[in-house]
Each structure stands twice: as C-alpha cells, then as structure tokens.
Amino acid sequence: MSENIRDLLNKLTLEEKASLCSGEDFWHLKGIQRLNIPSIMVTDGPHGLRKQEVKGDHVGLGGSVKATCFPTASATASSWDEELMFNMGVALSKECLAEDVSVLLGPGANIKRSPLCGRNFEYISEDPYLTGKMGASLVRGVQSNGIGTSLKHFALNNQEYRRMAIESVVDDRALREIYLPGFETIIKEAQPWTVMCAYNMYNGEYCSDNKTLLTNILKEEWGHTGLVVTDWGACNNRVAGIKAGLELEMPSSGGVNDKLIVKAVKNGTLSIEEVDRVVLRLLNLIFKANEGKQKDYRYDVDEHNNLAAEIAGESMVLLKNSEEILPLSRDERILVVGEFAKKPRYQGAGSSLINPTKVTTLLDALENLQIKFDYIQGYNIDSDIPNMELISQAVDSAKTYDKVVVIAGLTDDYESEGFDRTHLDMPDSHNKLIESLCEVNENIVVILQNGAPVIMPWIGGVKAVLEGYLGGQASGTAMVNIIFGIVNPSGKIAETFPLKLEDDLASKYFGMGPKTVEYRESIYVGYRYYDKAEKDVLFPFGFGLSYTNFEYSDLKLNNKNISDNDKLLVSLKIKNVGDVYGKEIIQLYVNDDISSVFRPQKELKAFKKIGLNPGEEREVNFELTKRSFAFYDVESKDWIVESGLFNILIGSSSRDIRLEESVTVTSDIRRIIENLEPKAPEYYNLIEYNTISNSSFIELLGRDLPVQKRLKGEDFTITSTVGDVSSTFIGKILYKNISKNFLKPPSGEEEVDPTMKRMMESIIYEMPLRSLVLMSGGKISFKTVNILLQFINSNYLKGFFAIFKPS
Numbered sequence: 085m086s087e088n089i090r091d092l093l094n095k096l097t098l099e100e101k102a103s104l105c106s107g108e109d110f111w112h113l114k115g116i117q118r119l120n121i122p123s124i125m126v127t128d129g130p131h132g133l134r135k136q137e138v139k140g141d142h143v144g145l146g147g148s149v150k151a152t153c154f155p156t157a158s159a160t161a162s163s164w165d166e167e168l169m170f171n172m173g174v175a176l177s178k179e180c181l182a183e184d185v186s187v188l189l190g191p192g193a194n195i196k197r198s199p200l201c202g203r204n205f206e207y208i209s210e211d212p213y214l215t216g217k218m219g220a221s222l223v224r225g226v227q228s229n230g231i232g233t234s235l236k237h238f239a240l241n242n243q244e245y246r247r248m249a250i251e252s253v254v255d256d257r258a259l260r261e262i263y264l265p266g267f268e269t270i271i272k273e274a275q276p277w278t279v280m281c282a283y284n285m286y287n288g289e290y291c292s293d294n295k296t297l298l299t300n301i302l303k304e305e306w307g308h309t310g311l312v313v314t315d316w317g318a319c320n321n322r323v324a325g326i327k328a329g330l331e332l333e334m335p336s337s338g339g340v341n342d343k344l345i346v347k348a349v350k351n352g353t354l355s356i357e358e359v360d361r362v363v364l365r366l367l368n369l370i371f372k373a374n375e376g377k378q379k380d381y382r383y384d385v386d387e388h389n390n391l392a393a394e395i396a397g398e399s400m401v402l403l404k405n406s407e408e409i410l411p412l413s414r415d416e417r418i419l420v421v422g423e424f425a426k427k428p429r430y431q432g433a434g435s436s437l438i439n440p441t442k443v444t445t446l447l448d449a450l451e452n453l454q455i456k457f458d459y460i461q462g463y464n465i466d467s468d469i470p471n472m473e474l475i476s477q478a479v480d481s482a483k484t485y486d487k488v489v490v491i492a493g494l495t496d497d498y499e500s501e502g503f504d505r506t507h508l509d510m511p512d513s514h515n516k517l518i519e520s521l522c523e524v525n526e527n528i529v530v531i532l533q534n535g536a537p538v539i540m541p542w543i544g545g546v547k548a549v550l551e552g553y554l555g556g557q558a559s560g561t562a563m564v565n566i567i568f569g570i571v572n573p574s575g576k577i578a579e580t581f582p583l584k585l586e587d588d589l590a591s592k593y594f595g596m597g598p599k600t601v602e603y604r605e606s607i608y609v610g611y612r613y614y615d616k617a618e619k620d621v622l623f624p625f626g627f628g629l630s631y632t633n634f635e636y637s638d639l640k641l642n643n644k645n646i647s648d649n650d651k652l653l654v655s656l657k658i659k660n661v662g663d664v665y666g667k668e669i670i671q672l673y674v675n676d677d678i679s680s681v682f683r684p685q686k687e688l689k690a691f692k693k694i695g696l697n698p699g700e701e702r703e704v705n706f707e708l709t710k711r712s713f714a715f716y717d718v719e720s721k722d723w724i725v726e727s728g729l730f731n732i733l734i735g736s737s738s739r740d741i742r743l744e745e746s747v748t749v750t751s752d753i754r755r756i757i758e759n760l761e762p763k764a765p766e767y768y769n770l771i772e773y774n775t776i777s778n779s780s781f782i783e784l785l786g787r788d789l790p791v792q793k794r795l796k797g798e799d800f801t802i803t804s805t806v807g808d809v810s811s812t813f814i815g816k817i818l819y820k821n822i823s824k825n826f827l828k829p830p831s832g833e834e835e836v837d838p839t840m841k842r843m844m845e846s847i848i849y850e851m852p853l854r855s856l857v858l859m860s861g862g863k864i865s866f867k868t869v870n871i872l873l874q875f876i877n878s879n880y881l882k883g884f885f886a887i888f889k890p891s
Contacts, residue, residue, distance in 0.1 A: 089367045092119055093360060101363045102345040105326070106333040109861075110316075111136065113332070113370060124373045126234070126313075126334070130190030130206055131156050131431070131556065132438035133179045151179050152388040152557065153431050153438035155396050157192060158535050159553035161208040161578035162628070163399040164669045164693050166221040173225020175391055178383040180231040186373035187232035187278060190436075191219045193266040196536075196579050197242040197609055198594040202504040205432040205535025205554050209578035210610030210625065212262055213688045216269025223274035230376020232277030232369065235270055237315055239263055239297055241282035244504045245595045246850050248318070249805050251285035254603040255784045257681075260716035260723075261607050268306055277310045277369055281330065283318045288790065289328075290320035290803075298329030311365040317855045320803070323348040331362045338862015385441050389558055393444075396555035396562035398667075402573040402629040403549040403581075409527060410548050411569025411631065412487055414455055420446065421462040421478045421521065422491035422514075429465075429493060429533045430559045433839045434501025440557040446491055446531070449564035458485075463513040465495050470516040478517060482525045489567065490518055493533035493552075502843030504595060508539045508585050518542045531563055537581040540622065551577065569631060574667035574693070576628030576737065580610050583622050589613045592775060598808070600792045604776035606767060606784060611738045612684035617770035626671050626688075626737035632662025632698070636670075636742035639734055648713065648725035648751045654706040656734055656743060660696035667695040670734065672706050673741070674713060677729040680757040681715055682767040686733055708732075713749055717757070718786070725751040760784065799877045800853075802869060807849035814876050822856070823848055 096104075100116055108114040108123055115123035128134035133151035154160070154172055163169075180188055192203075196210040208215040223233045240252035240263055254263065270276060279302060281291040291297060292314050302308045311331035319325060319333040322341035333341055348354035402410070412418065425446040431438055450457050460478045464471055482488045492514035499505055509515070521528055522545030529548040532538070533555070543549070550573070552563055565571040582588050590605045590613070608616060611625035635658070642653035660666055670693075673686035690706040713730055714723040727750050734743040764780035766773040782789060800809050806822060809815030826848055829836050836844070853873070856864050867886070874883030 089364065089371060092121065092367060093364060095119055096363065098346055098349060098356070098359075099342075101359050102342040103339070104363055104366050105322075105331070105345060105359075106339075106341055107336040110335040113366070115370075121367070121370060122374050124186040124370055125184060126187040126189060127185050128190075128435045129176065129188045130192055130436055131160070132436070132440075133176065133183060133185065133188070134436065134438055135183045135185055148437075148439045149183060150439050150441045151183075152385070152392055153440040154392050155399050155556040155559070156205045156432055156436070156535060156554040157208045158205045158578070159399040159555055160395060161214065161218055161399075162401050162551075162553065162575040163395065164214070164218075164576055164578070164691055165398055166217055168395055168398055169218050169221035170225035170228075171391065172395055173222045174228060175383075175388050177226045177229035177231040178381070179388070180226075181229060181376075181378050181381040182383050184377065185231070186376070187234055187369075188226055189234045189236065189280065191222050191233070192236050193219050193270060194237055194241050195263055195266065195609060197603070198588060198591040199508060199537045199579065199582070200505045200585075200591055200594050201242060201536075202244040202499050203432075203434070203501050204579075205499060206434075206436055206501070208266070210580065211578065211688050212265035213269075214578055214691070215266030216273070217691075219266060219270040220273040223270055223276045227274070227277065230373075232310075232373055234278040234280045234313060235267060235276040236280035237282035238267055238279050238302070238312075239282060239291065240286050241284050243595060243601065244502055244846070246597045246805070248283040248847075248850050248855070249285075249803060249852050250597055251288065251600045251790060252603065253600050253785070253790060254286070255606055255781075255786070256718045257716050257784075258603055258606045262609050264301070271302070271306045271308050275309060277372070278313050278332075279308060279310065280313050280315050281318060283315050290318070292318050292320050292330050293324040293328050295328040303329055311369055317851075317859045319858055320854065323354055326354060326358055326362055331365050333858075335859070336861055337858040338860070340857055340862050340866065389442060392556045393558035393561040393565075396552075396559050397565055397571040399553065399575045400555065400562055400566055400573055401551040401575040401577050401627075402566070403551050403577075403623055403627070404543070404546070405629050406547040409487070409529060410550075410567055412529070412567050414568070416486040417484070418455070418457045419482055419485040419488045420450070420457050420459045420491070421482070421488060421517065423461050423463055423465045424491040424493060424533050425459060426461075427465055428559060429496065429554065430556055431554050432500065432535050433496050434843055436501070443557045444560040446560045446563055449560040452561070453564060453568070455564070455568065462490070462517045463492075463511070468511040468513055470513045475517050475520050479520050479524050482521050485525065487527045487529060488521055488525050489529045489531065490521060491531045491533065492518060494535065494538065496839040497842060499535050500839055500843050502846040505536070508537060508582070510534075510538050515541060518546065522546060529567065531567070533559070537579060537622075539584060543622070551575075569664075572631045572664055572666045573628065574630060574669070576626050576669050577623060578625070580614055580621050580625045581623040582614070583620060587614075587619050587621070589617070589770070589774070589776075596792065598793060600790050602781060602789065602792075604781045607682075607684065608767075608770065612687065613770065615685040615738065617774070624737050624739040626669070626735065627740070628669070628737070630662075630666045630668070632660055632664050632666035634666070634668045634696070634736070635659045635661045636734060636736075639732070639743040639745050641732065641745050641747055643747070645748045645750070648710050648749055652708040652712070652747060654690075654708060654732060656704055657701055658694065658696065658704055659701035660698055663698050665695065665697050667693055668736070669693045670704050671737065672708075673733040673735060673738065674708070675731040675733060676713070676726070677731060677746075679715070679726055679728070680759045682760070683715060686738065688738075719758075724753050725749055726753065726757060727751045800873060802854045802866075802873065803852045805849065806851050806853065809853070809876050810849070812876050814872065818872065819849070
C-alpha cells in the first residue's frame with residue numbers, strides 16, 4: 085500500500101495536493117475522483133457517535149443520528165478500568181462502522197486544571213498518569229476495528245473562556261509533568277490516527293502553528309505516525325501551519341487556504357517536499373480508513389445499551405454511606421424526590437451532545453425492577469430559585485417514609501462547552517430541597533448528576549451520597565442497581581472535591597485574560613496541591629466506598645537499592661474481608677523523600693482494579709521504571725532522577741495509604757541541581773503561602789510575562805476576537821449580524837436550545853476575526869475582513885482605497 089500511495093502522490097497536481105489539505109465540508113475529507121482517492125467522514129464522539137443526518141449546518145450543531153450515549157469521561161475515568169474503556173471503544177467503533185464514519189473525534193486528554201472548566205465532563209482527570217492509561221485504552225478499543233480516533237485538544241486547552249485566542253503561559257516543568265504526559269502515554273501506547281490541535285496559543289504561537297508541539301515533541305520525540313488536524317476553525321496561518329507540522333485543516337475554508345498553499349509553493353515560501361510530507365500522511369489516513377469500511381454493518385442496539393449500563397455502574401462513586409444505609413431494601417417505604425428522576429441529566433452540552441437510542445430514567449429503572457416507590461418533583465429544572473410549594477410538598481410527604489432518595493446536581497446551563505463555571509455551587513433549588521428534607525427525615529440518600537465537583541453544604545445531614553456523574557443513557561439502571569445492592573459500587577473519583585473554591589490554588593489564576601492565562605500554580609494541580617499545602621478536602625482524589633472491605637498486606641519490593649535505569653517490581657496482597665463480592669482499585673504513589681527541586685508529596689504511578697469474592701485474597705504486581713521517579717529537568721531538557729530515598733505508597737485513595745516501603749535509587753546525574761527556594765519560595769512552602777507572586781512565577785518561567793491586557797490605542801488585528809472589536813461602532817454592527825446568522829435554529833426546529841444558545845453566543849463573542857473567513861466556507865474573504873479592520877481601527881482612507889485594490 086505504501087508504494088501505491090507514493091505512486092498516487094506523484095500523480096497529484098500541486099492544486100490537488102493543496103486541496104487535500106483541507107476538508108470538503110464540515111465533516112468530510114476531500115477525495116480526488118480521477119485518481120480514485122475516496123472521501124472519508126469524521127464526526128464528534130468522545131462518549132458516543134454524533135453524526136449529523138445532513139451534510140452539516142452553519143455551525144455543525146444540528147440534529148444527529150441515534151447512537152448509544154455512554155457515560156462521559158468524568159464518569160468513566162472514575163471506573164479506573166482499562167478493560168472497560170477498551171470495550172467501550174470497541175462499541176463506539178461498531179457504531180462508526182454502521183454509520184460509515186472513519187474517524188471519531190476523541191478522547192479529550194486535557195488536564196482538569198481547575199474544577200471550574202465548563203468542559204471538564206468531557207475530560208478524564210486532574211492526574212496525567214490516569215489520563216494517559218484510560219485514554220490509551222479507549223483509543224486501542226476504537227482502532228481495533230479499523231476506525232480512527234482524534235486525540236484532543238493538543239495542548240493546554242484547560243478553559244473555555246477565550247479558548248480560541250488566549251495564550252497559556254506555563255513553565256516547562258508543569259508542561260512536561262502535568263499537561264503533556266497524558267497525551268504522551270496515549271501516543272506511545274495507542275498511536276491515535278489523528279491528533280487535534282487546540283485553539284489557544286502556547287509560548288507566543290497558536291497551537292496550529294506551533295512547531296515545538298506539533299513536530300519537535302509530537303512527531304520527533306514521541307514518534308506519532310498519524311496526522312494533526314485543527315480543531316474546527318483553529319487554523320491560524322495555513323503556510324506556517326504546514327511548516328510547523330499541521331496536516332489537515334477542518335472544516336472546509338472553501339478553498340481559501342488551499343490557494344495560499346499553492347501560492348506559497350510557487351513563490352518559494354513553501355517547498356513541494358513540505359507539502360508532500362503533509363499529503364503523504366493524509367493519503368495514509370484516507371486509505372487506512374477506507375480499508376476498514378464494512379458495507380451494511382449492523383450493531384446490536386440493546387447490547388450496547390446494556391454495556392452503557394455496565395460502564396455507568398462501574399463508574400459511579402459512593403461518597404458517603406453512614407450506618408450502612410445502602411443498599412436499600414425492597415421492603416422499605418421509599419420516596420424519590422427530584423425532577424432529574426424523570427428528566428435526567430445524563431450527558432453534557434456542546435459538540436458531544438448525543439441523540440440516544442433510548443433513555444432509562446431512575447423512575448423507569450425502579451419500575452423495571454418492580455420496586456414500590458412514590459415520587460415528588462421537589463424542584464423545577466428550569467429554575468435555580470427554590471419553589472417553596474414543591475419543597476413543601478416534598479417535606480410533608482417525606483415525614484412518613486423509611487428512606488428518601490433525592491436526585492439532584494447541576495443543570496445544563498451550569499456546565500457546557502463554550503463557557504466556564506464561576507462557582508462550585510449546585511442550584512439553590514436543589515440545595516434548599518435537600519436541606520429541608522434533612523429536617524424531617526434522618527434517612528436521606530442523595531444521588532448526584534453533574535459533570536464536575538460541587539460543594540455540598542448539606543453533607544453532614546444526609547446519610548449517603550452516590551456520585552452518578554453524567555452516566556449516559558442507561559444511568560437510571562446503574563443507579564438503581566447500586567442503591568439496591570445488585571451492583572456493588574467500585575468507582576473512585578478521578579478528581580479532588582474541594583471544601584470550597586477558595587481552597588484551590590489553580591482556580592485563583594483560572595480564566596484571567598483577555599490575552600493570557602498564567603499557570604502560576606505550576607505542577608501543583610489537584611491532589612498535588614492539596615497534599616503539599618496540607619489542606620482538608622471534601623473528598624480526596626482516588627476516594628470511593630464499597631459495600632465490602634478490603635485488607636492490604638505483605639508489600640514487597642524486589643530490590644531495596646536500584647539504579648535509575650533499573651525496573652522496580654512491587655507486589656502486595658489484597659483480601660476481601662467483607663460479606664459480598666466487590667472490586668477494589670489499588671493505587672501506587674511515589675514520594676521523593678528529599679529533592680533539590682520542589683515536588684509533590686506523592687504522585688500516582690500505577691493502579692489496578694481487581695474483583696474479589698468474600699474471603700478471597702490475591703497478589704497484585706506493579707512495575708516501576710525511571711519515569712516513575714523522575715522529574716523534568718529544564719536545563720538538560722530531559723527526565724532525570726536525583727539519587728536518594730523514595731517511598732512506595734500503596735493506598736485505597738490518595739489520602740488513605742495502607743502500606744509503605746522505601747527504595748534507594750542511585751542516579752548517574754552528578755551536576756548540582758539548582759534549588760529555586762531563595763528566588764521562588766512559594767513553591768517550596770505552600771502551607772505558608774496561598775498565592776504565587778509575579779517575581780516567583782517569572783523566575784520559574786525563565787522569561788518576562790507576556791502582556792495580559794490589550795494596550796491602549798493598540799490596533800485590532802485578524803486574530804482579535806469579535807467581542808474585542810464589538811467595543812467599536814462598526815464592530816458592534818458586525819457582532820450583531822454574525823449573531824443573527826449563527827443563532828438561526830437548525831432546520832426543522834423553531835428555536836435554539838437555551839444552553840446551546842448560550843454556548844454559541846460565547847463562541848461567537850470569543851471567535852477570532854480570521855475564523856469568519858474559515859468558518860464561512862470562503863463566502864467571506866480575508867480581503868473583506870482586512871477592510872473591516874481598517875474601518876474598525878479608524879483608518880478610513882486606507883479602508884476606502886482597499887475596497888478597490890485587487891485581491
């Protein structure tokens with residue numbers, strides 16, 4: 085095949101080569117009919133297939149075909165089950181085969197820097213090791229059936245606010261130790277067919293133009309053999325992108341950028357060899373995808389729904405179970421309260437919105453099992469304001485029931501692609517309901533439906549909390565199976581739940597803008613910060629309860645003294661000492677006893693999920709390598725280990741360490757590693773400091789901070805956002821017209837969904853002006869936008885003469 089592809093490459097004209105470098109439309113890659121090069125389809129789908137029924141509307145957010153809606157990434161990450169993720173990937177690939185889709189756009193491997201990110205439900209974890217392992221398993225599953233994946237969003241896209249224009253300012257250690265390792269693991273272990281570059285900037289360059297990310301790291305250092313595709317409309321400079329390692333622009337820009345490629349080759353700015361390298365990777369993807377197609381393929385819809393229920397059951401996390409109130413008994417009088425029981429929130433909003441094959445609510449699942457219960461609405465999902473009449477009805481009823489199950493959480497307009505959260509609170513209507521019920525009944529069980537951590541002011545008054553996350557279309561089945569003991573909960577949260585937002589260091593510097601966001605917390609993200617600062621949390625990373633108990637014992641290391649190039653073998657025994665079958669997630673953390681550089685108290689370096697019958701005991705084995713002990717050395721630009729003592733910590737969570745052993749690691753590093761404590765003391769003593777000064781961050785960054793705000797009198801440019809220019813008279817008119825066009829309801833619908841509308845309003849406001857050209861399919865030209873910019877910048881004469889100047 086490789087010889088045939090090279091032969092095809094030689095037969096392509098320059099114009100045809102350039103045309104292959106961008107999409108045919110919103111979801112298809114171009115083909116070349118005369119050479120029998122087929123067009124293939126890509127579509128959204130980290131947790132389900134989102135294939136539009138038509139070619140694509142103006143923003144790609146219209147209706148889609150029916151598909152299985154699996155739990156979102158924040159849920160599946162909590163399963164810590166690599167095999168289950170592989171199986172989910174296989175199921176997704178089957179649905180792609182049935183719909184003639186060649187590449188599924190996912191998974192999302194961006195780190196949960198702050199719990200405020202509106203898209204956290206679509207991302208895996210705050211921990212890069214867990215992110216990498218779970219993501220790699222999903223990719224392997226999808227690609228095992230000849231369907232490609234698109235690992236996204238590479239890199240440093242950790243917020244929705246101004247994601248299309250903002251520059252992420254991050255030090256090299258944080259980049260390498262926190263934000264890139266998840267991507268690195270997935271690339272090296274699973275080789276996703278494509279990687280999607282992010283909208284934002286890193287180190288002064290947009291990710292689509294960033295050679296450091298796309299070539300030096302991704303292709304050369306990690307050995308990625310697939311291609312890089314832009315996020316939709318993220319192409320900044322097409323020619324610079326090709327030089328940087330960007331292969332495919334999506335969606336179609338109507339030939340605008342294709343012409344720029346041809347022009348650049350003809351004037352010598354771009355070599356034909358650079359174009360050929362791009363086209364070769366594109367052809368490899370197209371023909372590999374075409375080989376995997378299976379005509380008239382069908383999948384078992386019910387089987388996939390059952391798998392969705394199984395995954396949800398493995399992913400839900402029992403956070404509290406006082407007096408072993410769960411599991412419930414069928415003989416008890418049970419009241420279910422909360423509109424989510426009837427109208428569940430089982431997925432997130434935005435480009436990952438799935439049209440499910442079916443939805444099983446909590447009430448449906450109870451009825452399916454013939455469990456007797458009564459139901460009260462409790463709150464209105466369309467309003468945050470407590471409805472005292474509904475609450476009173478629930479309170480009056482609750483007094484006479486044995487157990488009250490309340491289902492609550494976050495409504496759609498609290499978290500979505502396109503905008504971030506500003507707080508961690510649940511709606512007042514949900515909190516007030518729970519608090520009121522606690523006053524009249526002591527047996528309250530809360531089930532949560534949310535995509536990210538929330539504050540729980542009522543936690544002391546309820547007896548049980550089941551974190552259901554966004555559990556997919558079969559989440560109702562999973563919830564009922566758990567609360568009635570049909571399934572023993574085994575999930576553990578893949579992110580820290582803080583007591584309050586103010587406790588989170590990264591959130592102090594989250595959002596920022598309008599030009600830059602500073603990652604001042606460096607490597608101290610999630611539990612790495614809370615442990616170092618010795619802060620109490622609501623629930624720690626890796627925490628989750630079971631209906632049984634597990635005993636850890638007999639921790640052994642194969643060697644107590646190793647070199648940094650040796651492998652360390654770790655073994656221990658785990659026993660189910662309870663009365664029912666259960667699964668435990670054994671977590672291995674490494675602690676560097678003494679270090680010249682600042683390091684976390686502990687870091688996850690291995691985990692394993694195993695199932696045990698009552699009384700059963702098994703041995704669990706881990707293997708640690710140099711990277712398990714190393715930190716990234718900025719001076720040598722490599723991973724190094726300092727000689728010294730390391731502690732091997734085995735835990736049931738990050739704050740429940742059951743076993744501990746130590747090993748001495750000897751390194752061949754002889755030079756003195758600089759200790760930055762005198763220059764940047766905050767990073768060494770987070771108990772004393774709860775903010776990071778400018779001077780310390782600059783010392784860590786190794787350069788001055790880029791300008792964060794637009795300077796007075798500074799001209800607007802083609803990378804300025806629609807919102808930026810809306811402060812001017814002409815910009816205001818432009819914004820109004822764009823909004824009117826983009827916010828048209830999809831065909832056949834009377835109005836845009838309120839959450840979708842809010843998302844689109846945010847995207848429009850924060851869209852760079854260059855995207856008007858790219859997302860219009862060529863209907864708007866760069867010339868038109870540049871003329872508008874002259875008038876926006878009050879250069880009226882230049883703008884007037886530019887109208888008559890040839891393109």
